[in-house]
Amino acid sequence: MKLLFDFLPIIVFFVVFQWRDIYAATVAIIIVMAVQILVQWLRERKVNNMLLVSGILVATFGGATLLLRDPIFIQWKPTIVYWLFAATFLGSRFIGARTLTERVMGQAIALPATMWQQLNLLWVANFAVLGTANLYVVYNFSEATWVNFKLFGTLGLTLLTAVGQAIWISARSPEHRQEEG
Numbered sequence: 001m002k003l004l005f006d007f008l009p010i011i012v013f014f015v016v017f018q019w020r021d022i023y024a025a026t027v028a029i030i031i032v033m034a035v036q037i038l039v040q041w042l043r044e045r046k047v048n049n050m051l052l053v054s055g056i057l058v059a060t061f062g063g064a065t066l067l068l069r070d071p072i073f074i075q076w077k078p079t080i081v082y083w084l085f086a087a088t089f090l091g092s093r094f095i096g097a098r099t100l101t102e103r104v105m106g107q108a109i110a111l112p113a114t115m116w117q118q119l120n121l122l123w124v125a126n127f128a129v130l131g132t133a134n135l136y137v138v139y140n141f142s143e144a145t146w147v148n149f150k151l152f153g154t155l156g157l158t159l160l161t162a163v164g165q166a167i168w169i170s171a172r173s174p175e176h177r178q179e180e181g
Contacts, residue, residue: 009033014151022071026062033058054081075138082131089124126161130154
């Protein structure tokens with residue numbers, strides 16, 4: 001259910017784009033993200049930082065798209081978000097005792113500090129590549145292709161990273177090495 005909640009804005013954006021155009025899809029994603037933020041606030045009395053930042057960026061870049069009637073602003077939004085995530089993950093190497101990856105996944109799995117650093121860099125690279133790929137698609141393909149890439153391409157690349165991460169963890173985890181020895 002949480003996964004659906006997380007992907008609801010992009011799904012709504014995609015569906016409305018197919019039905020109407022990028023401007024209607026932009027209005028829809030702004031509304032859905034505002035509702036998501038409100039629902040999370042009402043349920044938990046706090047809003048996840050990633051959701052809040054993404055919501056602010058959607059409102060800002062989406063608002064510019066609607067005001068100026070230029071889709072480039074909403075098309076740049078994923079790149080800005082991905083690069084902010086990359087910078088945040090990278091910065092976590094230098095701020096605090098644990099990387100962001102360890103803070104997120106540390107309750108589920110125990111790994112040596114060097115592996116957490118490497119996993120963190122994997123996510124830095126993932127977000128940097130996603131941001132760059134988004135720009136490549138924006139400037140080299142049609143608007144419809146970009147919308148499809150935004151939903152299917154970025155989701156697919158993120159899932160590939162997560163699967164690769166799981167395989168990498170299982171192959172290098174201390175438990176796996178004990179079983180081999």
